[in-house]
Amino acid sequence: MKEKLKIFLVDDHTLFREGLRFLLSNSELVSNIYEANNGKELLKQVLNIKPDIILMDIEMPEMNGIEATQEVLKLYPETKIIALSMYANENYYTEMIDAGAKGFLLKNSKFEDVQNAIADVYNGKNYFSPEILHAIIKSLNKKPKKQNTDLTEREVEVLYNICKGFSNQEMADLLYISKRTVDKHRENILLKTQSKNTAGLVIYAIKNNIFEV
Amino acid sequence: MKEKLKIFLVDDHTLFREGLRFLLSNSELVSNIYEANNGKELLKQVLNIKPDIILMDIEMPEMNGIEATQEVLKLYPETKIIALSMYANENYYTEMIDAGAKGFLLKNSKFEDVQNAIADVYNGKNYFSPEILHAIIKSLNKKPKKQNTDLTEREVEVLYNICKGFSNQEMADLLYISKRTVDKHRENILLKTQSKNTAGLVIYAIKNNIFEV
DNA sequence: CAGATCATAGGCAATAATCCCCACTTTGTC
DNA sequence: GACAAAGTGGGGATTATTGCCTATGATCTG
Numbered sequence: 022m023k024e025k026l027k028i029f030l031v032d033d034h035t036l037f038r039e040g041l042r043f044l045l046s047n048s049e050l051v052s053n054i055y056e057a058n059n060g061k062e063l064l065k066q067v068l069n070i071k072p073d074i075i076l077m078d079i080e081m082p083e084m085n086g087i088e089a090t091q092e093v094l095k096l097y098p099e100t101k102i103i104a105l106s107m108y109a110n111e112n113y114y115t116e117m118i119d120a121g122a123k124g125f126l127l128k129n130s131k132f133e134d135v136q137n138a139i140a141d142v143y144n145g146k147n148y149f150s151p152e153i154l155h156a157i158i159k160s161l162n163k164k165p166k167k168q169n170t171d172l173t174e175r176e177v178e179v180l181y182n183i184c185k186g187f188s189n190q191e192m193a194d195l196l197y198i199s200k201r202t203v204d205k206h207r208e209n210i211l212l213k214t215q216s217k218n219t220a221g222l223v224i225y226a227i228k229n230n231i232f233e234v
Numbered sequence: 235m236k237e238k239l240k241i242f243l244v245d246d247h248t249l250f251r252e253g254l255r256f257l258l259s260n261s262e263l264v265s266n267i268y269e270a271n272n273g274k275e276l277l278k279q280v281l282n283i284k285p286d287i288i289l290m291d292i293e294m295p296e297m298n299g300i301e302a303t304q305e306v307l308k309l310y311p312e313t314k315i316i317a318l319s320m321y322a323n324e325n326y327y328t329e330m331i332d333a334g335a336k337g338f339l340l341k342n343s344k345f346e347d348v349q350n351a352i353a354d355v356y357n358g359k360n361y362f363s364p365e366i367l368h369a370i371i372k373s374l375n376k377k378p379k380k381q382n383t384d385l386t387e388r389e390v391e392v393l394y395n396i397c398k399g400f401s402n403q404e405m406a407d408l409l410y411i412s413k414r415t416v417d418k419h420r421e422n423i424l425l426k427t428q429s430k431n432t433a434g435l436v437i438y439a440i441k442n443n444i445f446e447v
Numbered sequence: 448c449a450g451a452t453c454a455t456a457g458g459c460a461a462t463a464a465t466c467c468c469c470a471c472t473t474t475g476t477c
Numbered sequence: 478g479a480c481a482a483a484g485t486g487g488g489g490a491t492t493a494t495t496g497c498c499t500a501t502g503a504t505c506t507g
Binding site for chain 4: 448449450451452453454455456457458459460461462463464465466467468469470471472473474475476477
Binding site: 118146147149151154155157158183184185186188216217218219220221222223224227228234 | 331359360362364367368370371396397398399401429430431432433434435436437440441447
């Protein structure tokens, strides 16, 4: 690990920023600390400063943390960005992760967690607060993953090929059966899945893990 | 924290089990250690023993760790189950999480991690090996969330309604335009999205976040 | 072995989608 | 004002799908 890191704080709450600056200035990990009020301010400075780590608030005026993360990583992809949020809101952390953040801390974390996050993320790992982790696991959990269909094997096969975009004639050629048989299967699938047309079939197949998007 | 925990090891590899038993027997966390070869053996004993923690292998003969986890939690929901797997396979951990496991360790973990996992999970937290965490984050990441379409507003609207299962005539009535216009839009959408039929359109819409399943 | 389910397949008809052609209006931009 | 793009709409034809009728052989189950 490089001795000392350049840390950039981006948060519109001055008092919070000052407090964190003080804590970080006493940390052995940190050499320089820079600050910005919002995403726009950060973007103006990031290429001159080339910070190792950015601690980024999400809710900010002018440019929020999600946009700022995307833009910063376009300009300077080497930066590691850790999100700092008041809330373990699912949209926040999924969007921050999509945007390229490597860590996610809640503002009620202990400073020790902040230091751990900085060290981990600087070393290429991810760091997420236990609360965030818990929320992520819960959201993984809520996908039912049911394959709760009373479709027969052949029907599942036909449905899968419908999703792949084959017409009944093409499937008939593919499966070495008559087009009329495929017609029949399709009709039965429509009935069983209570769908009214192809669109409904595809949606059903995806929901029931017969087809992956 | 309760002084000492009852730990149940479920793994078909005797040598691995013996090694882990030895390590655990020297741990301050642990009072009693129980063992089983597979899920069926575990189920026979679990209600008599009422273990605090079960360390559960996934790939086992007779009854695998995923089924075993589901069954154990039906019988005795208080048990905390930690999965122990050779591989950070996505299906493994998602299914184990769905089944109700609270932690997931790889077999190449350090014993220290096992102890941390036991402590965390016993205290109601989740514990996942860094490798697993990494895989989970990556799988969150791989959803591109792009709305990168050159479809016009009206085309997006039509595509959305196709996914809802409306026919062109129904959409025409819905949008107060001619069926021929909807036909035209649909034709243009097929062209622009390079789809060959309705199934392709629905898949495209889902991939591009025009429609949610 | 009787009955159910599954996979097979055909007839026939109506509706829906796809693929060409065409044209007109509105809106915004250079 | 010329041009492009978006939204509108029609003619006409082909192909796909859906819906409802029938029926047969295979396999499984009580």
